[in-house]
Amino acid sequence: MKKTISGIRGIFGEDLYLKDVLEFCNNFSSLVQSGKCAIGKDTRPTGSMMKDAASAALMQNGIDVFNLETVPTPVVFREARKYGAGIVVSSSHNPIQWNGLKFIIEGRGINEKELPKIIEKQEIPKTKIGAEQDISSSYIEDARKIIGSLENNPEVVVDIGGGAAKGFAPELLESIGCKVHTINENLEGSTRGPDPTADSLSDLVSASSGKDVGFAFDLDGDRLVVVRNGKKQTPDVTLGLGVAKSLDLGYKKFVLSIDTSVSVEKFIKENGGTVQRTKVGEANVIEQMIKDNAQAGGEGSSGGFILPEFNYCREGILTSGLISSMLGTAKYNEILDFMESYFQIRDKTAIDAQLHDKVIEKVQTTFEKNYSETITLDGVKGIIDENSWVLVRKSNTEDIIRVSAESNDENKCKQIVKDTIELVNQSYEQVR
Known part of the structure; x- marks a missing residue:
């Protein structure tokens, strides 16, 4: 537990x-x-x-x-x-x-x-x-007021994944003017797992071909993954699109988790915004948002955009509506083009939970020797260069150590993750 x-x-x-x-x-x-x-x-x-x-x-x-x-x-x-x-x-x-x-x-x-x-x-x-x-909720009506009505009537496909987004996400999107197609509405017979960030979403990729966008939710509807042009996007893209909408609305103060793509931070700063980083975890991001009176932000790793004026949590359903309102606009294409030059990989390795701290301590020693900067806000993050980083941290929800990396060179990113996984496993053997 x-x-x-x-x-x-x-x-x-x-x-x-x-x-x-x-x-x-x-x-x-x-x-x-x-x-x-x-x-x-x-x-x-x-x-x-x-x-x-x-x-x-x-x-x-x-x-x-x-x-x-x-x-x-x-x-x-x-x-x-x-x-x-x-x-x-x-x-x-x-x-x-x-x-x-x-x-x-x-x-x-x-x-x-x-x-x-x-x-x-x-x-x-x-x-x-x-x-x-x-009781019933006025959620759909409240969200519609934030999003507004759409004039271009985009075609979207919603992959419910058998979860609780059924009855909410399609209805919200229809209410703002989208033409909605749904798949995997019920848990029994759903063709994918409960986590859209980990699943290939092959059915959604196929179903959204020729449509404007595809959306996939997890079981409780707070995570959102975007499928665009027949390709599943990284979860950071969900956050990036929410950030782009926020900037378009004039918001400038953002909070991002430490494992969120550097491309999102650069995009915010290039558009006149400020960024505060926090430990991974929705609650950590929210706590900093409240402290700083931040206007938006979230977690890239969980596909979680947060808009405090509406909700103090990852907002997959609202975000699907906000993204739909941007389809075909210059801002929508601008953020996606900007983020496509960066590559994120998130992996994990099984490690005895009782040895997590000792393993990360040894990893930190190696990072300090090899990288120009290390950050210990949450686990240990090594800054390799201005476009590349790697983060090693213990999971809040599973008995594993997570390794996340990013670079503007895909092969370099893959090598960083491979080398770091090996380092974590070697460190584990040394402290056993």
């Missing part, structure tokens, strides 16, 4: 049980000052029983539960702004047998200070029993 600011995640029935859900949600109750909590789930088979257990734990502590049933994560975040707290029953892009809990306070994910209060036992005074109420 993983317990991080990204949420509680585990394989249901192996290291995550209903008793854990009851305990964590009981503890979370101590953070809910409003006495109200919105709750929703994605399409995982274990979602309903986990949501019911989470609701029961909240209600026994006097918290009123507002049930959204099956909805994307951004919808729960949006409603949590109204009610003061929220829970999403999801493990996002993890395999189907996994599930988990995402906790929301005041419209944002929990931070490092709040996490211990959720994973350590709390005694909650019992004053009353809370009530439960089914």
Whole structure:
């Protein structure tokens, strides 16, 4: 089981049980000052029983539960702004047998200070029993107001991936004027995995041929991957397009995770903006956004654009509408042409979690000898030259070490990743 600011995640029935859900949600109750909590789930088979257990734990502590049933994560975040707290029953892009809990306070994910209060036992005074109420969301209407109406009626293909974006992403895109075709609407029979950043998306590539754009979502609808001209784009492109729209709207203050493409940062600065970097993790980006009063940003690695004025989370569904509003414009082509000269590769290697820190420490020593600059904000990042970097960090959600690299030379990027994976594995052997 993983317990991080990204949420509680585990394989249901192996290291995550209903008793854990009851305990964590009981503890979370101590953070809910409003006495109200919105709750929703994605399409995982274990979602309903986990949501019911989470609701029961909240209600026994006097918290009123507002049930959204099956909805994307951004919808729960949006409603949590109204009610003061929220829970999403999801493990996002993890395999189907996994599930988990995402906790929301005041419209944002929990931070490092709040996490211990959720994973350590709390005694909650019992004053009353809370009530439960089914609710619907105004999410589509709210998002449409941000995006506006389109005049060119683009043709888009939406790959639901069997997830919670069904009933939201196609409807939003249709409401702003897109001609929408959907594939993989249901979990049963879906031809791809839950993580569009990792899947080849071959069906979407084929279905979007001759169309303006293709969009693929993960199971809970916060990640978005773009398919353009018959080619799956890197997840950084999703963020880059959101950034381009933000710049077009006059926004200048951005926050990006440390593993986001350098091309996005350069594009922002060339257009008069500023960039602050953070540790990887949606909650880390959001925390810095709030601190700096930033206007936009996100995580390139997760295909996650964040627009704080609308939601304090990765916004795959809203972003699909914002991108659609840019189709055929100079700004749309400008950012894509700019980013296509950079190549990102993200890989991973299995390492005993107990040795992660020792491995990264040895990697850092080597980086300091070989590279002009090292950054230890999150793991260790080596700056190779102005267009090339490599980042080694332990995962927040899996028992692995991640290696990410970028360069304006594709072969160089591949070699950087190959050499760094070998270095990580060698370091592992040395500390075992």
